Amino acid sequence: MSIPTPQARTTPQFYLQSIIAFAVSTIGVTAGIAYLPVDLWMRAFLGMSVLFVITATFTLAKCVRDRQEDVLAAEQAQYYQQLPIWNGAEQQPAQRS
Numbered sequence: 001m002s003i004p005t006p007q008a009r010t011t012p013q014f015y016l017q018s019i020i021a022f023a024v025s026t027i028g029v030t031a032g033i034a035y036l037p038v039d040l041w042m043r044a045f046l047g048m049s050v051l052f053v054i055t056a057t058f059t060l061a062k063c064v065r066d067r068q069e070d071v072l073a074a075e076q077a078q079y080y081q082q083l084p085i086w087n088g089a090e091q092q093p094a095q096r097s
Contacts, residue, residue: 026054 033046 026050 002044013017029050030047033050036046
């Protein structure tokens with residue numbers, strides 16, 4: 001039975017792309033709200049709504065990640081439960097020369 005090797009989940013390029021996309025979209029919606037021709041209280045409401053959506057998205061992403069890590073940990077636990085702790089063979093001490 002071979003030991004599973006962990007695989008990288010994302011590449012550095014994908015990580016950078018995600019950061020850039022998040023920054024551009026956040027700046028874009030903030031600028032859009034700032035230049036919207038409405039009263040200040042409407043802009044404040046939209047700004048708070050966007051902030052709430054962003055924090056809820058981070059929370060959801062963390063929950064999804066935690067669930068995936070729980071599944072992986074359960075798979076690893078199942079794998080290690082199947083490994084023998086002791087195979088019944090007596091180990092001979094190494095002879096010194």
